[in-house]
Structures are given as structure tokens and as C-alpha cells.
Amino acid sequence: MDTPELENIEVALFVQALQRRYGYDFSQYAPASLKRRIQQLSEQMECKTISGLTERMLHDPPLLPRVLDGLTVPASEMFRDPAMFRSLREQVLPLLASYPQINIWQAGCAHGQEVYSLAILLEEAGLYERTQIFATDLSERALQLAEEGIYPARDAQQWSRNYQAAGGNHSLADYYSARYNLLKIDQRLRRHVTFAQHNLVADGVFCEAHLILCRNVLIYFSNPLQDRVLSVFRDSLVRNGFLCLGMRESLDYASAAASFAPFDECLRIYRLAGQPERAFA
Amino acid sequence: MNTPKAIVIGCSAGGVEALKVIVGGFSTRLQQAVLVCCHSSSETMDLLCEVLNRVSSLPVMEAQERHPVQAGTVYLAPSGYHLLVEADWHFALSIDPRVNYVRPSIDVMFYSAAEVWREKLIGVVLTGGNADGASGLQRIRSLGGTAIVQSPTSAEIPTMPQAALDTAGADHCVDLSDIAPLINRLCLA
Ligand SMILES: C[S@@+](CC[C@H](N)C(=O)[O-])C[C@H]1O[C@@H](n2cnc3c(N)ncnc32)[C@H](O)[C@@H]1O
Numbered sequence: 001m002d003t004p005e006l007e008n009i010e011v012a013l014f015v016q017a018l019q020r021r022y023g024y025d026f027s028q029y030a031p032a033s034l035k036r037r038i039q040q041l042s043e044q045m046e047c048k049t050i051s052g053l054t055e056r057m058l059h060d061p062p063l064l065p066r067v068l069d070g071l072t073v074p075a076s077e078m079f080r081d082p083a084m085f086r087s088l089r090e091q092v093l094p095l096l097a098s099y100p101q102i103n104i105w106q107a108g109c110a111h112g113q114e115v116y117s118l119a120i121l122l123e124e125a126g127l128y129e130r131t132q133i134f135a136t137d138l139s140e141r142a143l144q145l146a147e148e149g150i151y152p153a154r155d156a157q158q159w160s161r162n163y164q165a166a167g168g169n170h171s172l173a174d175y176y177s178a179r180y181n182l183l184k185i186d187q188r189l190r191r192h193v194t195f196a197q198h199n200l201v202a203d204g205v206f207c208e209a210h211l212i213l214c215r216n217v218l219i220y221f222s223n224p225l226q227d228r229v230l231s232v233f234r235d236s237l238v239r240n241g242f243l244c245l246g247m248r249e250s251l252d253y254a255s256a257a258a259s260f261a262p263f264d265e266c267l268r269i270y271r272l273a274g275q276p277e278r279a280f281a
Numbered sequence: 282m283n284t285p286k287a288i289v290i291g292c293s294a295g296g297v298e299a300l301k302v303i304v305g306g307f308s309t310r311l312q313q314a315v316l317v318c319c320h321s322s323s324e325t326m327d328l329l330c331e332v333l334n335r336v337s338s339l340p341v342m343e344a345q346e347r348h349p350v351q352a353g354t355v356y357l358a359p360s361g362y363h364l365l366v367e368a369d370w371h372f373a374l375s376i377d378p379r380v381n382y383v384r385p386s387i388d389v390m391f392y393s394a395a396e397v398w399r400e401k402l403i404g405v406v407l408t409g410g411n412a413d414g415a416s417g418l419q420r421i422r423s424l425g426g427t428a429i430v431q432s433p434t435s436a437e438i439p440t441m442p443q444a445a446l447d448t449a450g451a452d453h454c455v456d457l458s459d460i461a462p463l464i465n466r467l468c469l470a
Contacts, residue, residue: 002424004396004424030367030373031367031368032366032367032393033373036377036389036392037377073377073378075376219376223347246376248346248361248362248374249346250346252345252347252348
């Protein structure tokens, strides 16, 4: 038996151990990138093999947050894909403006970069006072960092460019203070944000939402899990509610996608279509 | 006989011109899937797709997540995402942090393709100004695949092929103009 096959056995055992020990189920994640992450995690934790990682994880519960953080790799940017945020600003928010109260669910919020991007858009559109943003993620660590809203200052340049390209009419620097090598997001932007742990693998509807952003999360899921999550989104959205996915995500293999109509296919912005037709019982 | 099933190609600075020569030189009878990872600063692969389609007798398109890898097709890794292949020959994307300062990374694509296609894989490293692809090429070789490296002297920027040679060595180290004929020979034999 050669190394990859041996590793595949170890990966399967790791996934099973994590599930049985702590209840987190990664068995439906897309295998290729999951394996990469498990390998990276075991290198970072200086384990010689994945089995070594499994042993430590099983016997050392305080390691769990680190393990989950390593398996989920919460990487993000502010205003990533500016064209999408521009469309939110120019096309979607004007439609949401007709609701007296706007609920937004951001699923897979990583370190909060997109949450604050949204808050800025809403602030500039004059809608933030009647908006509630629910920002959820699997990783508790990620959520903690998201609440703090502190990022390396070196990211500021790129993010400012993104903000401008997304149609921003101020300067991104108006929304943070920079000190040493860090920038800290203005805490006022947090005033209508609720951060909470929510696991898309196991948990259901989180809130009734007018807009759901779940970008670059489903790319890590196998087809059946992608389908499951899309049905949760379908059940969470108000009629004609909006769903934004990552720019390279494909709905071609999810039957729940039938409930969504493209609003801007290219930018992966969808709308919940009218009531799905039910087959005769 | 181990007829290859797939060809993975990595390139960086100078890559577009090199790809035109190689993709333009493929035989119309090629039955292999060709996966290309080309570092580029542009936000989409549309232009490269167009440029290559003009010279290619095989269809050239951006790889789409979840879609099957089809024979006789040239796929480009989308910009900003790592491209991986699942064991059942479907594409997967990841937006994990950069590897070797780049995303898509050639190493990431090579590693996953190596596991899927093993000895039925050809890995190609072309011109470029960094060392991405070197360790992936080593993985390809260690799992029985065939490594082709563009001769550094024929490369616009020799750093990347040189790094690949230093780390992985090669089964064939040839000039740019000889790469497509060599691939045709290995694949149509
Ligand atoms: C690549 S990040 C995407 C961040 C951001 N949406 C963006 O596109 O820039 C993926 C996020 O999904 C989260 N995630 C992964 N699996 C999850 C699950 N089962 N439930 C909830 N969140 C999950 C990760 O923790 C991570 O923060």
C-alpha cells in the first residue's frame, strides 16, 4: 500500500474520531481540500502522522478549537469581489429598502471582514438603523476574532481598493483606526450585528432573512451537503429574498437550486422563487 | 502500457506565450484532460481562454467546481482559487490561503492530480519566476507519473523550471518547441 492510500485511511479515521468524540461531522466535506487541511494541521501541530494528530485530538479536549479552526481555515477579505458588493449596493439594497425591518444572515463569516463590509454598505445606504445582521460560523475562534474586528494593517490597501471598486463614496479609513501594524474596525459598525455559532452541517434555520450571504463556504462541501444547506437557506428566506454565493460556486448539482432564480447569475446573486410547487401527495 | 489519462501544466511569468506554443501544438486526437494553472494578476481567465481557444484544436475552458473532468479538453484554474481534483474525477475549488505566495498554486493542483491519476499523469513545469510546482512535480514522480520540465535555457524566466529540476528532477527536460510533440508521442503511443 502506498502513502496516499495509507493517508486516506488515516483521514477517514480522523474524521470518524472527531465526530464520535466531539460531534463535529466533516464526513461530507469535499475530500481533496479536507485532506489538505488535515495534513496541514498535523504539520502545524508537529505530528508525524495524521494518526498522531487523531491521538492528540482524542485525548486533549482543549485542542478542539484549534482543530476546528485548522479544518475550516477562516480566510476572508473586505469587499472581496467588489462587483458583487457594488451590485448589493446598487441593485439589492434599494429593493430591501421597502421592508420596515431588514434581517441579514451571513453564514460562514470567518473573521468578520464581510460582516463589516455589509455594515458599511448599509450605513452608507441609510438602512443600517433598521437592519439586524446575524453573523454565524462553525469556528468559535473565528467568531471571537470577528467580534474584535482587528486585522493586519497590510491588508488595508487592497481592501480600500476593493471598497472603491464596490462603489464606496468615502474612504475606507473612515471606518477604522490604525495603530502599530493593526487596524481596528470602528465598534459602531458592530451595533446591529449578532455573532453566533451555527453549524451548517447539523443546524437548521437560524432566522427569517431577507438576504443571506454564504460565500465560499459551500465550495468545501460535497454535493449532498451543499444541497442540504441550500434547503436550509430556502426555508430561511422570505419570499423573493436574496442569496449571495461565492463567485465561482456552481449550483449545477444541487436539486434545491430549483427554488432559486438568478438575479445576477454572473455575480451569483439569486432570489427565492415563488412557492416551490409541491407534487401531489 | 500506461497511457496517460491527464496532463497538468504549471506556469507563471512568460506563461501565456509558452502555453500558446504547447496548446497550439497538441494533436487533435489527444484524449487526455489537460489542466493548466497559470499565475496571473488578472481577475478572470476569460482572456487567456480566448487566446488559447484561437490556437487550440481542443476546447479550452475555465474549470468549474463540481463538474466532471472531461477527456480531450483543456481546463484553466480560475484566478483566485486553488484547483483540485477529487478521486471521482470532478473538479473542486478552494479559497484557502495562498501557497508559495500564489492562488491558484501549481503545487496544490499537482498534489491532488498526482493522487488521482498516479502513473497515468504527466506533469509539466514551464517558465516562471518562483518555485511553485517544484514540490508538486516531485509528488507526481514519486507516485509514478511522468515529469516534463521546460529547459531553463528556452524559458523566458528560468527560475521555475530550474527549481523543479533541482527539487524533483525530470523524465524529460526539453525546449519549449519540443514539449507538445513529446506529449503527443507519450499520449498517442
Ligand atoms: C473561506 S471562508 C469564507 C469567508 C467569507 N464568506 C468570504 O467569502 O470571504 C469559509 C468559512 O466557512 C466556515 N465554515 C466551514 N464549515 C462550516 C460549517 N459547517 N458551518 C458554518 N460555517 C462553516 C469556516 O469557518 C470559514 O470561516
